[in-house]
Amino acid sequence: MSGCNILIMTICHGDLRGYPVTTHYSAETVFCNLISQRKITMNLEFDKPIDRKGTASQKWEKYGNSDILPMWVADTDFMSPPCVMDALHQRIDHGVFGYTNVPNELNELVIQRMQELYNWQIEKDWIIWLPGLVCGLNLACRAVGGSGDQVLSPKPIYPPFMSSPRLSDRTVATVSLKESNGHFILDFEALEQSISEQTKLLLFCNPHNPGGSVYSQAELEQLAEIIIRHDLYICSDEIHCDLILEESLKHIPVASIGEEISKRTITLMAPSKTYNIAGLGCSFAIISDLQLRKQFINVRKGIVPDVNLLGYTAAIAAYKDGDEWNKKQLNYLRENRDYLIKEINKIPGLKLLPIEATYLAWIDVSGAKLSNPAHFFEQAGVGMSPGRDFGDGNYMRLNFGCTRETLEEAVRRIKRALANELPA
Numbered sequence: 001m002s003g004c005n006i007l008i009m010t011i012c013h014g015d016l017r018g019y020p021v022t023t024h025y026s027a028e029t030v031f032c033n034l035i036s037q038r039k040i041t042m043n044l045e046f047d048k049p050i051d052r053k054g055t056a057s058q059k060w061e062k063y064g065n066s067d068i069l070p071m072w073v074a075d076t077d078f079m080s081p082p083c084v085m086d087a088l089h090q091r092i093d094h095g096v097f098g099y100t101n102v103p104n105e106l107n108e109l110v111i112q113r114m115q116e117l118y119n120w121q122i123e124k125d126w127i128i129w130l131p132g133l134v135c136g137l138n139l140a141c142r143a144v145g146g147s148g149d150q151v152l153s154p155k156p157i158y159p160p161f162m163s164s165p166r167l168s169d170r171t172v173a174t175v176s177l178k179e180s181n182g183h184f185i186l187d188f189e190a191l192e193q194s195i196s197e198q199t200k201l202l203l204f205c206n207p208h209n210p211g212g213s214v215y216s217q218a219e220l221e222q223l224a225e226i227i228i229r230h231d232l233y234i235c236s237d238e239i240h241c242d243l244i245l246e247e248s249l250k251h252i253p254v255a256s257i258g259e260e261i262s263k264r265t266i267t268l269m270a271p272s273k274t275y276n277i278a279g280l281g282c283s284f285a286i287i288s289d290l291q292l293r294k295q296f297i298n299v300r301k302g303i304v305p306d307v308n309l310l311g312y313t314a315a316i317a318a319y320k321d322g323d324e325w326n327k328k329q330l331n332y333l334r335e336n337r338d339y340l341i342k343e344i345n346k347i348p349g350l351k352l353l354p355i356e357a358t359y360l361a362w363i364d365v366s367g368a369k370l371s372n373p374a375h376f377f378e379q380a381g382v383g384m385s386p387g388r389d390f391g392d393g394n395y396m397r398l399n400f401g402c403t404r405e406t407l408e409e410a411v412r413r414i415k416r417a418l419a420n421e422l423p424a
């Protein structure tokens with residue numbers, strides 16, 4: 001069942017008077033009319049169902065025409081902010097889409113953003129634009145050390161952290177996160193024990209995917225001390241930095257905490273997750289050290305294409321005018337998160353810890369004793385990411401960047417399935 005259908009079902013029947021049954025109205029049309037007539041209240045930006053089927057969406061095409069709710073890959077079902085849409089329309093209307101340079105305005109916006117948000121003074125030359133963050137992870141593995149060297153990665157982790165060292169002819173060793181006061185953090189003792197002569201690089205993820213941890217200043221300082229003492233480099237994937245849900249917390253780029261660690265850091269960021277523009281491929285690395293930057297630029301030469309001009313256009317609009325919209329999005333996501341945590345923890349066999357950032361819930365399903373959790377939940381009509389892909393088969397990752405209606409339906413399906421009442 002799609003989000004649109006669910007929504008219509010929840011509208012009181014009397015509200016549908018005036019819509020002749022012989023005429024086909026889209027869910028969206030009925031919904032928007034009811035809102036304009038103030039018959040239902042909604043959060044205009046985020047409750048509105050958008051039909052993504054038939055739009056070549058990875059998320060929505062995975063399950064074809066089946067009824068499975070796609071709650072896996074990390075993009076949201078929300079429309080990008082109006083400022084992004086307007087900028088893209090304007091750029092399209094220009095009608096000429098030739099080769100493009102990095103717009104100076106975008107570099108200035110990133111410099112200003114790092115200063116204002118993190119008190120981190122960066123320079124224009126430090127910024128390298130990339131068509132994706134996964135590409136940045138792979139380049140980092142190739143830029144640091146040599147063939148056969150070891151890269152450390154946390155576990156559980158977004159899968160490309162484990163594949164990019166191998167693709168770069170490096171070995172990979174994982175360091176498990178540990179749970180501390182309802183928050184997953186890197187086990188620093190285990191990290192130190194994993195470091196060998198061959199270790200050159202740590203791939204780090206902050207906020208962490210999956211698990212949603214936001215690392216504190218003290219944790220980052222401890223990490224930086226280890227990196228410096230062992231003469232390592234760190235590639236810090238901070239793609240989720242603008243999606244901090246816990247209001248008492250703040251994102252801190254690891255490179256911003258001191259000059260010494262900055263020289264050893266490749267920071268990766270993007271507006272893609274926050275403003276739902278992942279399909280436009282616009283990300284960037286920040287590398288302060290000249291030698292490290294040269295190595296990074298060298299390994300991308302001739303292989304990695306430039307960012308496309310629509311990606312740049314969307315990024316400028318998002319960073320220039322998107323903050324207010326994101327505040328509203330964060331409020332919506334917080335409510336989704338709170339609802340999900342409350343409901344999931346009521347279900348026998350499931351456990352969900354507090355989520356400090358991201359729209360990704362890392363659900364411990366081990367208590368349900370399922371032989372194949374991914375298959376089980378798909379059968380129940382909920383398509384989540386299998387924890388085993390992230391290095392821990394006891395978990396499932398659920399993307400709650402969707403309308404509340406969709407989330408509520410997913411929870412109903414999960415509950416029903418686990419109560420042994422699978423729909424026919």
Ligand SMILES: Cc1ncc(COP(=O)(O)O)c(C=O)c1O
Pocket residue numbers: 073074131132133134135158205209237239270272278283
């Ligand atoms: C931590 C992290 N890094 C990178 C990516 C993907 O980035 P991109 O699509 O820009 O390659 C994701 C997407 O889910 C992610 O969660």
